[in-house]
Amino acid sequence: MSSLPSRAxxxxxxxxIQGLMLAxxxxxxxxxxxxxxxxxxxxxxxxxxxxxxxxxxxxxxxxTRFFGRSLELWVGLSKRLGENVMFTRRGYAILAESEAMDxxxxxxTATHRLCGVQSRRLAASQIADILPHADHTRIRGxxxxxxxxxxxxxxxxxxxxxACIARGVRLFYDTPVTGFEKSNGRMAAVLCGETRIExxxxxxxxxxxxxxxxxxxxxxxxxxxxxxxxxxxxPMRPVIGPGIALPERFTYLHQTxxxxxxxxxxxxxxxxxxxxxxxxxxxxxxxxxxxxxxxCLADLRILRHWTGMLHVTSDxxxxxxxxxxxxxxWVSGGWMYGIAGAPAAGDMLAQAIVTGxxxxxxxxxxxxxxxxxxxxxxxxxxxx
Amino acid sequence: MKRLAHATQRAGTFLFDGRTVPFHLGDTPAAALHAxxxxxxxxxxxxxxxxxxxxxxxxxxLCGVDGSPHVRLDRLAAAQGMRVTTENVWPCGAFDLLGSxxxxxxxxxxxxxxxxxxxxSGTARFEPWERFMRFMAGEAPVHAGNRRAIPQxxxxxxxxxxxxxxxxxxxxxxxxxxxxxxxxLVTRGHVAGAKAAAWGAVxxxxxxxxxxxxxxxxxxxxxxxxxxxxxxxxxxxSATIVAAGEVILATxxxxxxxxxxxxxxxxxxxxxxxxxLAHRHAVAPGERVAVVGNGMEDTLAAxxxxxGVTVVACQPVERLERIVGWSAVSGIxxxxxxxxxxxxxxxxxxxxxxxxxxxxxxxxxxxxGGPLPAMVRLAGAAQExxxxxxxxxxxxxRALACPCMDVTxxxxxxxxxxxxxxxxxxxxxxxxxxxxxxxxPCWDNLAHIVAHATGREPSGIGHPTYRPPxxxxxxxxxxxxxxxxxLS
Ligand SMILES: Cc1cc2nc3c(=O)[nH]c(=O)nc-3n(C[C@H](O)[C@H](O)[C@H](O)COP(=O)(O)OP(=O)(O)OC[C@H]3O[C@@H](n4cnc5c(N)ncnc54)[C@H](O)[C@@H]3O)c2cc1C
Numbered sequence: 001m002s003s004l005p006s007r008a009x010x011x012x013x014x015x016x017i018q019g020l021m022l023a024x025x026x027x028x029x030x031x032x033x034x035x036x037x038x039x040x041x042x043x044x045x046x047x048x049x050x051x052x053x054x055x056x057x058x059x060x061x062x063x064t065r066f067f068g069r070s071l072e073l074w075v076g077l078s079k080r081l082g083e084n085v086m087f088t089r090r091g092y093a094i095l096a097e098s099e100a101m102d103x104x105x106x107x108x109t110a111t112h113r114l115c116g117v118q119s120r121r122l123a124a125s126q127i128a129d130i131l132p133h134a135d136h137t138r139i140r141g142x143x144x145x146x147x148x149x150x151x152x153x154x155x156x157x158x159x160x161x162x163a164c165i166a167r168g169v170r171l172f173y174d175t176p177v178t179g180f181e182k183s184n185g186r187m188a189a190v191l192c193g194e195t196r197i198e199x200x201x202x203x204x205x206x207x208x209x210x211x212x213x214x215x216x217x218x219x220x221x222x223x224x225x226x227x228x229x230x231x232x233x234x235p236m237r238p239v240i241g242p243g244i245a246l247p248e249r250f251t252y253l254h255q256t257x258x259x260x261x262x263x264x265x266x267x268x269x270x271x272x273x274x275x276x277x278x279x280x281x282x283x284x285x286x287x288x289x290x291x292x293x294x295x296c297l298a299d300l301r302i303l304r305h306w307t308g309m310l311h312v313t314s315d316x317x318x319x320x321x322x323x324x325x326x327x328x329x330w331v332s333g334g335w336m337y338g339i340a341g342a343p344a345a346g347d348m349l350a351q352a353i354v355t356g357x358x359x360x361x362x363x364x365x366x367x368x369x370x371x372x373x374x375x376x377x378x379x380x381x382x383x384x
Numbered sequence: 385m386k387r388l389a390h391a392t393q394r395a396g397t398f399l400f401d402g403r404t405v406p407f408h409l410g411d412t413p414a415a416a417l418h419a420x421x422x423x424x425x426x427x428x429x430x431x432x433x434x435x436x437x438x439x440x441x442x443x444x445x446l447c448g449v450d451g452s453p454h455v456r457l458d459r460l461a462a463a464q465g466m467r468v469t470t471e472n473v474w475p476c477g478a479f480d481l482l483g484s485x486x487x488x489x490x491x492x493x494x495x496x497x498x499x500x501x502x503x504x505s506g507t508a509r510f511e512p513w514e515r516f517m518r519f520m521a522g523e524a525p526v527h528a529g530n531r532r533a534i535p536q537x538x539x540x541x542x543x544x545x546x547x548x549x550x551x552x553x554x555x556x557x558x559x560x561x562x563x564x565x566x567x568x569l570v571t572r573g574h575v576a577g578a579k580a581a582a583w584g585a586v587x588x589x590x591x592x593x594x595x596x597x598x599x600x601x602x603x604x605x606x607x608x609x610x611x612x613x614x615x616x617x618x619x620x621x622s623a624t625i626v627a628a629g630e631v632i633l634a635t636x637x638x639x640x641x642x643x644x645x646x647x648x649x650x651x652x653x654x655x656x657x658x659x660x661l662a663h664r665h666a667v668a669p670g671e672r673v674a675v676v677g678n679g680m681e682d683t684l685a686a687x688x689x690x691x692g693v694t695v696v697a698c699q700p701v702e703r704l705e706r707i708v709g710w711s712a713v714s715g716i717x718x719x720x721x722x723x724x725x726x727x728x729x730x731x732x733x734x735x736x737x738x739x740x741x742x743x744x745x746x747x748x749x750x751x752x753g754g755p756l757p758a759m760v761r762l763a764g765a766a767q768e769x770x771x772x773x774x775x776x777x778x779x780x781x782r783a784l785a786c787p788c789m790d791v792t793x794x795x796x797x798x799x800x801x802x803x804x805x806x807x808x809x810x811x812x813x814x815x816x817x818x819x820x821x822x823x824x825p826c827w828d829n830l831a832h833i834v835a836h837a838t839g840r841e842p843s844g845i846g847h848p849t850y851r852p853p854x855x856x857x858x859x860x861x862x863x864x865x866x867x868x869x870x871l872s
Contacts, residue, residue, distance in 0.1 A: 041806050042809050045749070086510060087507050088507070089507065209749075235524070236453060238519065277745060277746045278852060279607075279872055280611055287859040288866055296528050296530045298532040300454070301858050
């Protein structure tokens with residue numbers, strides 16, 4: 001590994017999907033003098049521990065416009081990178097079990113139409129076609145995204161890493177940022193222990209560590225670290241085609257190309273804390289939801305169970321853009337759907353950094369919205 | 385393979401891929417199949433290489449049984465009329481066309497097909513390929529009619545819980561019980577101390593006060609030792625959470641398979657598996673058995689011979705260059721060629737560190753083991769140092785580091801040469817250790833290969849995160865654990 005440089009046009013702190021996608025999009029726009037610094041190992045953050053599900057439509061217009069654009073960018077990403085990210089439009093179904101949720105799905109469909117994102121309500125016979133192994137007595141309705149699907153994180157992260165390196169981006173893992181240097185009201189340099197790296201632009205995308213890393217620069221950032229857990233079963237021949245969200249059960253799942261069922265549940269009431277240790281109640285909850293919804297999976301064994309950490313903001317929406325209190329510092333954080341959102345975030349942030357133009361679809365997610373009281377109301381997320 | 389003199393009487397028959405197989409009283413399906421010289425029980429993930437009863441690579445022990453997927457044939461009582469079917473085959477086990485995958489150049493099938501040059505890139509071109517890949521990768525078919533009521537889990541409290549029914553586990557359990565403390569002992573064996581008995585050891589009786597959970601896997605340790613998850617091998621039974629004041633891990637050591645070409649072939653097995661076949665089931669592990677080891681090979685050979693097994697060679701493991709065979713073992717190269725149909729390894733001996741790791745495992749950027757919490761301790765052989773992974777003078781690039789996922793030494797060495805030396809990264813690039821064994825013994829091989837290629841000490845390399853429950857329990861059993869452990 002080469003040693004750290006003493007300056008770079010852009011220093012990106014955090015080499016998860018957000019950091020790498022941004023580095024790639026900057027390179028695409030001709031800005032290749034980028035250094036990415038990451039405290040852990042490649043894929044050690046949430047970007048290597050997630051459910052890999054991608055959808056374009058949510059309940060709010062803000063989310064739908066942004067994630068709808070991101071979904072468009074997922075298609076074609078392999079070509080841009082020159083690497084196979086294995087994105088596949090296997091579909092994405094949100095299942096409603098109660099009348100209230102079914103009603104919400106109607107409202108969502110209307111929002112999607114307004115924002116130009118494709119989605120449709122499924123009739124019972126269509127649900128049976130798409131999910132032949134589900135317990136149909138439990139399902140009252142479904143909202144389906146034909147274009148939604150799966151972006152396997154191992155392939156995405158591998159493609160991004162190779163594409164970044166091929167374009168001259170310098171990646172350093174196991175290299176924690178330990179401090180920042182401010183001068184003349186701007187972010188001037190990033191410190192890794194003894195090493196100082198001067199930068200024109202610094203971007204923080206440290207996932208769950210965002211608030212802690214911002215604090216190294218004496219800055220406040222909305223939100224807190226939040227843990228969520230996921231599980232993978234032994235592989236089966238294809239049983240479940242699309243990605244599935246069960247909002248009333250705080251559960252999501254899909255079947256990977258390797259045949260494993262991967263997903264997770266949240267159990268409301270957990271005290272927020274920073275820990276990657278797994279817990280029995282969450283394993284039990286996920287297993288129960290899965291077996292109730294897909295009874296034929298009862299005897300399938302659980303291979304592994306792991307925990308990932310997220311940065312969750314007070315309105316649960318991501319934050320993207322310049323930091324309001326310090327020039328030349330940017331943030332991409334608050335990601336609960338940071339896989340789905342990565343292509344749009346990378347593209348729009350790169351555009352903003354290089355040209356100064358903030359895309360209208362990114363603008364509502366500005367970092368200073370909490371201060372302005374401009375929170376985003378979104379009612380359809382599974383996490384939290 | 386022949387039945388040995390102490391065989392029990394025939395008890396019935398079951399079906400294996402439609403073929404009728406007789407079994408004796410107390411047989412597992414694995415033992416009964418072995419007695420009929422049926423040694424290929426499964427196929428590997430990518431190359432569809434034959435896999436059998438090894439004791440080391442769990443994927444070789446898995447079959448569909450009466451519609452349930454991935455059942456371990458070595459942990460189940462054979463029953464009259466039971467239907468056992470090979471998985472990961474097409475169209476069927478007797479005639480697996482996918483077996484020709486073996487003939488493809490290995491480079492094409494690296495990292496689970498997924499990053500192979502065969503794979504078309506670009507969303508529209510990738511999607512049809514993905515459908516093919518999903519079919520190829522998923523091993524077990526689905527039985528839509530399969531349903532099972534959720535077995536309501538149990539919570540057990542005791543002053544002490546001991547994992548392992550061997551000499552150290554018994555001693556610890558008896559000592560605690562003698563002090564009047566309540567003790568639970570968890571063992572994988574069908575009886576406590578089955579392994580020691582197979583070696584011919586006579587163990588002290590267990591104190592009456594000890595509650596024994598037999599045929600259970602202790603597959604997860606949570607909340608810094610406060611909750612031990614124990615899953616019964618029988619999928620119909622409920623899992624148990626043991627909440628104890630003290631956890632004693634007396635999990636002993638196992639023989640690690642040699643890291644040589646052919647070590648994945650049916651007919652290669654660890655000492656425990658061979659002894660269980662010979663002692664408990666009275667089935668010869670092979671007609672002509674070669675024993676390799678790390679000092680224990682003579683003892684094991686003598687024990688096998690005492691049980692009526694024919695041993696044709698006995699060698700230190702560092703002389704073993706490779707194991708030869710196409711669909712099963714046909715010989716070994718160890719100095720010269722020796723014809724045999726079975727290789728049993730007795731060492732190098734290594735402990736299973738999973739529970740000890742899980743007890744202290746935590747972190748924010750990475751899960752690290754950390755020191756054992758005060759309430760958890762090791763006892764007996766589990767405390768002893770691990771012996772180095774065994775192979776001949778040179779490391780053979782053709783050997784499989786992770787036979788369940790078909791990860792070769794070659795693939796790992798190429799990545800290491802390209803600068804990838806972090807075990808977590810190597811795991812993610814190759815899938816090494818992501819099969820049903822969940823890293824045992826593949827991550828020992830991984831660390832050994834990294835050390836070998838970089839000149840570092842194996843003990844300083846570390847291993848990827850051991851994650852519970854390692855195929856220990858079913859979804860239905862896990863579902864039955866709801867409300868037994870408080871939310872943290
Ligand atoms: C179980 C689970 C399931 C999920 N399912 C989905 C899903 O289905 N769909 C979806 O879209 N999203 C999903 N997510 C969310 C998604 O994974 C995240 O939003 C996304 O990965 C965030 O990417 P990131 O780059 O912001 O953060 P991360 O991937 O966490 O990267 C942050 C990086 O910053 C580094 N870092 C931390 N501190 C420092 C420091 N001081 N110096 C340098 N580097 C530092 C870390 O090492 C880390 O690599 C899921 C997440 C989890 C945990």
